[in-house]
Amino acid sequence: MKLKHSLIALAALAAVSAANAQSNVTLYGRVDLGYQFNNKVNAAGDSLSELKNGGIAPSIWGLRGTEDLGSGLSAFFNLESHFYGDTGQLEGAGRLFRRQANLGVKGAFGSVALGRQYSPALLAHLGTDPRGFKEQFSMLYPYALNQTTAPDTLNDLGIFLANAVSYTNSFGPVNVGAAYAFGEQAGKFSAGRTASIGGSYTGPVTVSASYQQIKNVAGTGDTKQWGLGGAVPLGPVKAKILYLRTKSDAGVLAGAETNVGVWGVGVDYVWGANTSTVAYYQGKDKETSGALTDKTKTLVLSNDYALSKRTTLYAQLAYADYDAGSTARTSIIAGPVVAGEKQTVFGLGIKHDF
Template identity: 30%
Template structure:
């Protein structure tokens, strides 16, 4: 009787055992080590120069783990854990988070990918192909608006690829704003009775085929309950549209970002950029870009010019020489490393950065 029972169990389990046994999985260790030397003039309120070593000049230094498992029937499980760090000091980036760049798990099928965790926003996912300096940590559009490479906690994201079209959308239950209280700093989470607090959502569509690509993106953040001067009815809204076109060894890139918001005060501004990239040889790529910031609330409209030469020693190791110039109109205070840097308001700034990057 026991033998017959065991045989019956094996017969029932056999169809399910095969897929489990044959499932293929892989885990990959990867990363980027980026460091360089930067020179800046007008680097503080006294107009002094500054020479320093910086980590993450072109790409944020990072290490990560990513893995996939074949679940059968075209379905895959996946995860990504990615930690940012400063190569010059060895400390963790993103406020000391262990996996501050990305931390998510999800499922992928021919209908698309659904992921849950700390993830990049849609601006980061799609604009990177249309920004001349590839949203570099310095000397790029990122200096005008850090949300262009935003990451949100507690995020559900869908991404689908349908031929030349990519569609993506996300919803963050609480994007992870730092809240400072009398007892110290903490990361905002979901708030009982206030579903809007610290929320974020957005999406975008990209079309890329042959020499042409274009994208349109929307991103919205809500104010965070618990921060002085903020409430969940406040919102920052961004719309971005960009395109690129390649011909021969050349690529032209152009983009526009619209902003309207009242988190931390009413603001309305536009950001425009135009760039040209030329592949001079298999190893050498030259890029030039111009950025213009139009502040609708006042006349503080800075502009920036950047030129960069990238030399690839191999597929994994390359070097960058980048030169930038910022002109600050009507006491605006944009530095080559972003708004609010210690540059004297109204002063222009010139910078030179020489960096080396290794990808593994």
């Protein structure tokens, strides 16, 4: 009996070892916290000091895994959660895997994924936005806040696509991705439906392009967004430029038709363990004019210091000039927009990846 038990234990151990040899699961994540000061958060001129989560990147944790299926094929999955490092709370209505929950297969043909995942339109411009879509002071907010206000479970402001099928592949220096997200609204087949495509060329220079269309969940109108960007390396310096145009039909956002164009230009300078950035962004809604013109101009200065491959100290400063009709749709600053005023936001923090 003792020998029998030993043989069973050895067989179980061999099975576990074989499974581990064929599959790989990784726990990963990031915590980003720091101090942030905003000199003006309302018309009364009040300021705000806070312990800020996600100064340059969101605090996340996740699981990802792959399994070798043979013949050059592999299966993969991604589960990714978003949380507030300062309070420990989940971000996004308490949903555990708000960012990613997908499964797919990849091989020489490319990669096919099913489930909640990043929009290909967003990923295309990571190398051309002057601040790389950082969590603060980048094109991330105009990109998101100008897309349809469909429920978070559907398209999450165009950043993450739920109920989606995607295809991605690389052809030498050219990377392409396309996705289709089912709206899954009873009685309204098109409501919340999203089509997204993005691509980039990375050679002596970088060029990026994207297009995304989201059907309004109310069944009236939609949002169309396209973007074009470029980056040119010059030794320790890299110059970047990105333009996004978003048009929303009446009734989709604040009730009125919008036509927002936002462009940004900037320069990264690498010296030692430091990366210093100077960037300028300007956004305007062409459907507004006169005293109600929605236009914002913002200058950003920042420096990232790599303490190690995983840990970064950062300092950043944004100065925004708001027109009388400015809204969050033309601003790159997360937080209250004080129309007709000038606003300065300073941040100092640390980011650690694991």
